[in-house]
Amino acid sequence: MIRTTYHVETPCPIADVAAMMAGEQSAGTFVRVEGETDELRARFGARVISTEQIGQSEKPSLRSAWAERKGLTGPRGIFRVVIDYPEENVGVNLPTLASVVAGNLYDLGEVSGLKLIDVSLRPDYRARYEMPAQGIAGTRASIGVDGRPIFGTIIKPNIGLSPEEIADLVERLCDAGADFIKDDEIAGTHPHAPVDARIRAVMERLRRHRDRTGKLVMMAFNITDETDAMRRHADLIEVEGGSCAMVSLNWCGLSAVQSLRRHTQLAIHGHRNGYGGMGRHPLLGMGVRAYQALYRLAGIDHMHVHGMGGKFSDLDDDVTDAARQCLERMSDADDRVMPVFSSGQWAGTLPHTLRKVGSDDLMFLCGGGIMAHPLGPSAGLASLQQAHAAMRAGTSLADHAKTHPELAAALERFGHVG
Structure with missing residues (x-):
């Protein structure tokens, strides 16, 4: 039943x-x-x-x-x-x-x-639907990160950059140490930056970085579109050596996401923008557990859950529940998906997030928290790693910051949290 x-x-x-x-x-x-x-x-x-x-x-x-x-x-x-x-x-x-x-x-x-x-759903019945192509283990293996969260960021400015300018920024972020980079949800196939041109320009830099360092940073290209176009864009990402495609779930729909899953082995980065329209009212729409269950049946690999102490309306307990459900198996196979935290996140919100979720199996994405760090993006990424190290050592961020200037600058710029 x-x-x-x-x-x-x-x-x-x-x-x-x-x-x-x-x-x-x-x-x-x-x-x-x-x-x-x-x-x-x-x-x-x-x-x-x-x-x-x-x-x-x-x-x-x-x-x-x-x-x-x-x-x-x-x-x-x-x-x-x-x-x-x-x-x-x-x-x-x-x-x-x-x-x-x-x-x-x-x-x-x-x-x-x-x-x-x-x-x-019964595990046997769930198993008759699409499974993640990469899920948590495959995503970690693709990026080459174990033992800590996956740290990443979002292309900012999200609109207005040319493909070459986006590629330049991606190269800087790769050199800064990013594990994961994604397009913004409103970055479609614009006249000034068509998605196929973005894919080619960015993947050339990612391959160059891989050849130099041995690490292929995962880039989630926003291919949200009608179904045939998404399939074409996914094919191009694969030809260019990429590993991930981002989709705005609500505006493509269950069937289109399921069709994309059947077409490609790329990781599907599920962005839930617009979910507030069906989730915020206590007596209308769909709760996050029901919503996530349906899209997990479509075969996504990553699911946005918003963030704690960020800029959106979610209560911390709501975000925690969404993330923990992503980490629960729905079948006997490993069909877990990677929860993705974003929206106003930075080094100071990381320890609280990890304590609430109880796992390092998550993506922690910071736009301003990395891009607006007063010492630059490299320092922004370093501040995340330092905050994680402080938590692992049982040290407060304030004490750890005394010997780590990147974390100290983040605390000074964004506020003392965690």
Whole structure:
């Protein structure tokens, strides 16, 4: 069975609403129809596993014309509802799976708030979908980094640089010691910097750096586009010797990401920009665990989880939960994905991040924290390594900074944290 968890706000009896949800998304509709036999319902009908009240609201979170016509304007219960859907209703079809566990539930008149919180699959069923091509172990092997987080940065300025200017910057960042570099999420195939020209210019510098040092820095080229174009760009990255492609998951969609996975063995760097539109409201959209589960079935290798103490709205516990789920196996095979921390990160936010997550298996990306370091990008990257060393030694950042000028300059510039 495919087990789903929802938070539901409703003025109606929750047993009736949960049963209606299960019927709507499986073998039933609002009235029984011809051919809807007891045998069919037993085989293909979803089952309500549990309902539990977790709160109450005095007014509806969202308007419902249906509820207003019924005069249902009073207090509403907020419930946790768990429903199992038969795997046979889906087969192996990722868009259909998403339609089953979410679909029209958001539009039901009986609910004034509904959020899909989690999607849990049997390991054998999960294994029938796409797996990461590189995942954590492959990403580490490709970059040649073990025993610490992968440190990286983002091309800044994110827009306006020519392919050669981007390549110059990448070369500087490679020389500074970056493990990983990525395009910004809004860097598409611009007239002033087409993605194919960026790939060729940057990969020439990355190969040169590899030949000189033995290390191939991983560059996540943003190839977000329609599906055929993404396949072409992925092919070019492979021809040029690259190892990673970045995709804006929400704007390409599950099917396009799954198609890209089937086409290439590049690491797919999943960027979740736009997720706030479906995740920030407590009673609308999709929780991060459900969201990540679906995109992991599409075969991504890395997943953005935002950052702690950064510039976005996420609570530290939300970021922690997202990262830890990335590090959990969904099948008997190693299908873990690399959590990617970004957004206002720097050396001072690293120790707190590592303590909360409890693992070094993560990418820690700093834009301003590296690019705006007062002593330059090399010092910015050094400050991250020094912060990691301080944590490993059980030393405070302030004490460690007394003998490490790069860390001291970061603390002076960005503030004392961690």
